[in-house]
Amino acid sequence: MIENRRSPSRLSGFWVCLVGGAFFVALLAVLQPITRYEDCPNYGGNGNASAFGNPAWDFYLTLLLFGWVFLVVLEQTLSVTRRGRGGVDVALRAAGAIVLTTVASCGLFVNVAAVCR
Known part of the structure; x- marks a missing residue:
């Protein structure tokens, strides 16, 4: 019996990474956070904002x-x-997705959440 197997998606292992990235871009577009230190409510003073x-x-x-x-x-x-993938290919995709997500989330946190601190 011949099986009709679909070939693995090129984005296999990156779906949550890509969808999550799009979610955060949309979320920040809706929330419109302050991105410049000069625009912070505590500019020129001290304390957290x-x-x-x-x-x-x-x-x-x-x-x-x-x-x-x-x-x-x-x-x-x-x-x-x-x-349907070999061991090295899976490990490289997993490492790439995890590193990309971690770097993006840390960079996003530092740039947005810590700008007025």
């Missing part, structure tokens, strides 16, 4: 970024991600 209109988003953004990295790691452990 939030880059968002609602200071609770500092905490929510941190939670969402940790969740994004966790979901990418979880995606790399699924058997569907590894289907």
Whole structure:
């Protein structure tokens, strides 16, 4: 019996990374955080201020970024991600997705959540 197997997707292992990245771009477009130090409410003074209109988003953004990295790691452990691929290819894709997500989330956190601190 001949099986009709689809070839593995080129994006296999990167779906959560890409969808999460698009989610954070859309979220920041909606929230419109402060991106320049001069625009902070505490500019010229001392104390902590939030880059968002609602200071609770500092905490929510941190939670969402940790969740994004966790979901990418979880995606790399699924058997569907590894289907039809060799060992080295799977390891390189997993490492690439995890490193890309971690660097993006750390850079996003430092640039947005810590700008007014």
